[in-house]
Amino acid sequence: MECPGQILPAARGVAVMLRRGQAIRIENIFGSQVVDAWALSAEDPLEYASIEHTRSWNSSIFVEKGMALISIRRRPMLTMVADSSPGRHDTQLCPCSAELYQQLNCGGPHRSCTDNFHEALGRLGVTLPFTPASLNLFMNVPIAEDGGVTRVPPVSKAGDSVTLRAEMDVTVVLSACPQDITPINGADHTPRDIGFAVLDG
Numbered sequence: 001m002e003c004p005g006q007i008l009p010a011a012r013g014v015a016v017m018l019r020r021g022q023a024i025r026i027e028n029i030f031g032s033q034v035v036d037a038w039a040l041s042a043e044d045p046l047e048y049a050s051i052e053h054t055r056s057w058n059s060s061i062f063v064e065k066g067m068a069l070i071s072i073r074r075r076p077m078l079t080m081v082a083d084s085s086p087g088r089h090d091t092q093l094c095p096c097s098a099e100l101y102q103q104l105n106c107g108g109p110h111r112s113c114t115d116n117f118h119e120a121l122g123r124l125g126v127t128l129p130f131t132p133a134s135l136n137l138f139m140n141v142p143i144a145e146d147g148g149v150t151r152v153p154p155v156s157k158a159g160d161s162v163t164l165r166a167e168m169d170v171t172v173v174l175s176a177c178p179q180d181i182t183p184i185n186g187a188d189h190t191p192r193d194i195g196f197a198v199l200d201g
């Protein structure tokens with residue numbers, strides 16, 4: 001059974017609680033939008049999805065269909081059970097932050113994935129004194145042979161989606177990345193809305 005779909009507005013974040021066996025489908029409505037994603041154990045938020053454990057467990061620097069997000073205690077938290085996009089979900093770059101936008105000379109306040117993460121958790125009464133690395137859904141960061149990385153628009157198309165199944169009771173946090181300086185959210189540098197829906201069983 002599927003709950004009604006919801007909209008995560010551009011540049012905003014949301015925290016969604018999933019019971020084991022439920023899943024969340026994240027739709028890239030316009031195709032060009034990156035979604036930073038995190039998972040925390042519902043029992044203990046200090047057990048969170050660790051991107052370094054995830055790369056090690058999967059022996060991959062990308063997360064693809066069939067791969068899991070792994071906790072800092074080496075337990076699967078979410079499995080990517082479906083992906084209609086061409087993939088390329090980045091695990092290399094950190095979530096954007098207020099400090100990054102200062103360094104990009106944005107001038108004045110600028111929303112960020114880091115702020116979205118903490119605001120969304122705060123609405124559930126959860127606080128963390130740090131920001132874990134994120135799984136950067138749809139984020140296209142090609143790796144050159146010399147190890148260099150570039151930030152280019154997503155290769156996903158409008159309506160592409162990924163589905164993440166909970167392997168334990170988890171809180172999933174999503175941020176529709178507010179980045180509008182680099183082309184990571186499309187060549188027109190415009191953050192856009194994302195769709196999401198919780199699926200039972």
Ligand SMILES: [Zn+2]
Nearest residue numbers: 096113177178
């Ligand atoms: Zn961001």
